[in-house]
Amino acid sequence: MKVVILCGGQGTRLREETEFRPKPLVEIGGRPILWHIMKLYAHYGFRDFVLCLGYRGNMIKEYFLNYDAMSNDFTICLGQKSQLCFNGVHKEQDFRVTLADTGQNTMTGGRIKRIERYVDGVTFVVTYGDGLADVDLARLVTFHRSHGKVATVTTVQPQSRFGVIDTATDGKVLKFREKPQVDSWVSAGFMVFERKLLEYIDSDDCILEREPLDRLVAQGELMAYRHDGFFLAMDTYREYLYLNDLWQSRAAPWKVWT
Numbered sequence: 562m563k564v565v566i567l568c569g570g571q572g573t574r575l576r577e578e579t580e581f582r583p584k585p586l587v588e589i590g591g592r593p594i595l596w597h598i599m600k601l602y603a604h605y606g607f608r609d610f611v612l613c614l615g616y617r618g619n620m621i622k623e624y625f626l627n628y629d630a631m632s633n634d635f636t637i638c639l640g641q642k643s644q645l646c647f648n649g650v651h652k653e654q655d656f657r658v659t660l661a662d663t664g665q666n667t668m669t670g671g672r673i674k675r676i677e678r679y680v681d682g683v684t685f686v687v688t689y690g691d692g693l694a695d696v697d698l699a700r701l702v703t704f705h706r707s708h709g710k711v712a713t714v715t716t717v718q719p720q721s722r723f724g725v726i727d728t729a730t731d732g733k734v735l736k737f738r739e740k741p742q743v744d745s746w747v748s749a750g751f752m753v754f755e756r757k758l759l760e761y762i763d764s765d766d767c768i769l770e771r772e773p774l775d776r777l778v779a780q781g782e783l784m785a786y787r788h789d790g791f792f793l794a795m796d797t798y799r800e801y802l803y804l805n806d807l808w809q810s811r812a813a814p815w816k817v818w819t
Contacts, residue, residue, distance in 0.1 A: 562702070563680050564607045566598060568690040569615020569663055569672055577798045583617040585690035586624060587801060590808035593624065594795060595690050597815060599656065604818040605698040607686065608656050611679045613663040613672040622660050628653070670767030677759050687769075688750040693804065693815040694792040696751050704786050705753040711782040712758060712774070715751035717792045746785065749792045791815060 572584030579587065585595035599610060614621055629635075632651040638644040659679050663672040673687065686702070696715055705713040727736040748770070761773035777783040791814035795801055807813045 562607060562682055563609050563611050563685040564599075564602050565611045565613065565673060565676060565680065565685055565687045566595065566690050567669055567672055567687070568595065568612050568621060569618065569665075569667065570690075571616045572691070574796050575798060575801060578801060579616075582620055583615075583690075584795070585612075586620060587691075587795065589693075589795075589801075589804045590813075594693065594804075595621070597693055598688065598690065599653075600818050601694075601696075601815055602686075602698060603653070603656065607698065610656065611659045611661060611676050612690075613676055614660060615663055615665050615667060615672070618660070618662055625658055625660060664765060667765040668768045670762040670769035670771075670773055671765035673769060674759060674762040674767070675765075680756065680759075683756055685754055685756070687752045687754060689794070691796070692750045692792065692794040693813075694749055694751060694788065695790045695814040695817060696749070696788050696792075698751070701751060701786050702753055705784070708784050710777075710784050711755045712777050713753040713784045713786050714774070715749045715788050716746040716785045717749045717788050718745070719747055746787065749788060749794075751786075751788075 566585070568583060568585045570584065572579035572587075575584060575587065578584070586593045588594070589597055595612075602608070602610075612621060629647055629651070630645075632653070634648040636646045636648060659676075661676045661679060663675040667675065684702075684705070686698075694715070694717075701713065701715060726734055728734055758773065758777075761776055762769070767773065774783060793800060793804065795804055804813075808816075
């Protein structure tokens with residue numbers, strides 16, 4: 562089953578880090594956030610990736626072209642009989658990564674449509690290149706297969722950005738709640754689609770989260786997989802620092818691999 566990761570956005574809200582590199586290459590604990598996402602999928606047996614590139618996509622290509630050399634000691638013989646020998650192995654030996662240029666300004670739906678030729682199975686999964694979670698991906702796919710619909714999206718209950726104050730009509734504070742979970746559910750990515758989804762996308766300007774998903778909702782073809790665990794999208798510098806703190810303190814919930 563192909564894992565499609567959307568890696569083309571400009572990450573403007575994290576300009577401190579994305580001015581000179583794409584957001585998927587912003588590092589958490591010395592490794593790109595993209596690496597963390599791929600390791601999560603690989604833990605559940607999903608190792609065939611299609612990366613939808615856009616903004617500074619050449620840097621992501623260079624990262625994978627140099628991956629073996631940067632992940633191992635190696636011995637190189639210089640000159641006309643040049644030879645390279647890696648002195649060890651890394652744990653990503655069997656990853657298969659397709660790097661596809663999907664355009665600088667293409668929207669999320671359009672990016673998926675552009676990699677249609679690389680999605681050769683009936684079912685495929687899609688997520689964003691900036692969100693980390695401890696989603697049980699095997700259970701997610703099992704849930705998707707159980708309902709027989711076209712699409713499944715993983716949903717979470719986010720925490721409020723602010724403390725919430727309950728007051729009486731006279732202004733007396735009755736209760737203060739520090740950043741509680743809100744009642745509504747939001748998309749966390751980690752989506753599962755049947756190939757039929759591609760029929761709902763008609764142009765580069767198509768935003769996946771709008772017309773295609775709206776049409777699926779209207780047709781009763783979109784289901785929600787509720788995730789009660791950890792999820793955080795790295796949208797701001799503050800979230801970047803928080804994810805790095807979790808990793809450095811060995812408290813990263815998304816690190817389910819060994």
